[in-house]
Amino acid sequence: NAGVTQTPKFRVLKTGQSMTLLCAQDMNHEYMYWYRQDPGMGLRLIHYSVGEGTTAKGEVPDGYNVSRLKKQNFLLGLESAAPSQTSVYFCASSGDSSMREQYFGPGTRLTVT
Amino acid sequence: DAKTTQPPSMDCAEGRAANLPCNHSTISGNEYVYWYRQIHSQGPQYIIHGLKNNETNEMASLIITEDRKSSTLILPHATLRDTAVYYCIVRVVYNQGGKLIFGQGTELSVKP
Numbered sequence: 676n677a678g679v680t681q682t683p684k685f686r687v688l689k690t691g692q693s694m695t696l697l698c699a700q701d702m703n704h705e706y707m708y709w710y711r712q713d714p715g716m717g718l719r720l721i722h723y724s725v726g727e728g729t730t731a732k733g734e735v736p737d738g739y740n741v742s743r744l745k746k747q748n749f750l751l752g753l754e755s756a757a758p759s760q761t762s763v764y765f766c767a768s769s770g771d772s773s774m775r776e777q778y779f780g781p782g783t784r785l786t787v788t
Numbered sequence: 789d790a791k792t793t794q795p796p797s798m799d800c801a802e803g804r805a806a807n808l809p810c811n812h813s814t815i816s817g818n819e820y821v822y823w824y825r826q827i828h829s830q831g832p833q834y835i836i837h838g839l840k841n842n843e844t845n846e847m848a849s850l851i852i853t854e855d856r857k858s859s860t861l862i863l864p865h866a867t868l869r870d871t872a873v874y875y876c877i878v879r880v881v882y883n884q885g886g887k888l889i890f891g892q893g894t895e896l897s898v899k900p
Binding site for chain 2: 708717720781
């Protein structure tokens with residue numbers, strides 16, 4: 676099992692450009708999450724999904740959109756990138772209960788200039 | 789979800805037990821205590837969780853006070869690889885989506 680993988684690992688964008696971050700998991704997990712982490716801070720939840728075809732907002736959803744068309748994939752989109760979105764983005768997944776532990780991917784380091 | 793308070797940093801000698809405290813004085817009856825850690829530049833890693841009884845697994849032990857207002861994560865024999873930021877999180881059982889709310893955590897430095 677690869678666990679949770681994220682694509683790409685690094686990216687530099689110019690202000691106003693768009694991009695999509697891909698998260699994939701091979702553990703047949705129902706729940707998936709996108710977090711961002713800024714220097715010296717803990718992780719903040721952007722959006723999450725409790726199953727295929729569902730999404731919901733987290734703490735800091737503005738400027739991001741998500742889709743969960745397939746159970747194993749969770750996409751995070753930035754339609755018009757801003758410097759404030761410079762961050763490290765982590766994806767996570769967890770099993771069939773909200774009690775289960777979350778498994779995190781290795782992160783995507785995004786810089787917006 | 790209840791807020792948690794942790795010391796920003798701690799040191800521990802290699803081979804000794806590391807005891808990381810967490811205060812969650814506003815915890816309610818349906819909230820669990822979770823611990824995760826994040827080794828530099830990696831994604832967080834689950835360690836352990838509990839409700840009111842003490843818990844132990846292959847990584848650590850979790851001691852929760854009887855009034856549940858605080859807890860301690862114990863790494864029994866800390867190694868250099870345990871150097872990381874440790875997050876104490878409380879969350880509602882069966883909350884929608886199982887969301888985790890991360891605080892600032894404790895930066896543990898294990899020294900030779």
